[in-house]
Amino acid sequence: MITFNDYKFIYHKVGGLEVKFEPSDEDRTSSDYHYYGYLHSSGSWIIQRFDFTVTNVVTTRYAAGQSGYATAYAGKALLDYYLLNEIVPL
Numbered sequence: 633m634i635t636f637n638d639y640k641f642i643y644h645k646v647g648g649l650e651v652k653f654e655p656s657d658e659d660r661t662s663s664d665y666h667y668y669g670y671l672h673s674s675g676s677w678i679i680q681r682f683d684f685t686v687t688n689v690v691t692t693r694y695a696a697g698q699s700g701y702a703t704a705y706a707g708k709a710l711l712d713y714y715l716l717n718e719i720v721p722l
Contacts, residue, residue: 653678659708666682667682695711
């Protein structure tokens with residue numbers, strides 16, 4: 633089970649610089665997908681999706697952007713999701 637409370641998503645840490653995303657939204661209403669939204673103070677965002685559609689397998693993928701979080705999260709089911717190393721650095 634994933635605990636969302638007080639979880640920081642550290643996306644990038646190089647040379648002492650960190651980009652920290654704070655929890656913003658959580659949607660576990662579907663049995664197929666769970667979504668977790670994270671925001672950075674700059675407006676950049678990451679939405680993390682857990683896929684439970686295959687029995688006994690959970691995959692995690694990510695969507696990211698630099699602005700428009702509210703719109704992206706509202707349409708999260710229609711976003712393209714990738715492995716963490718495949719999303720464009722923010």
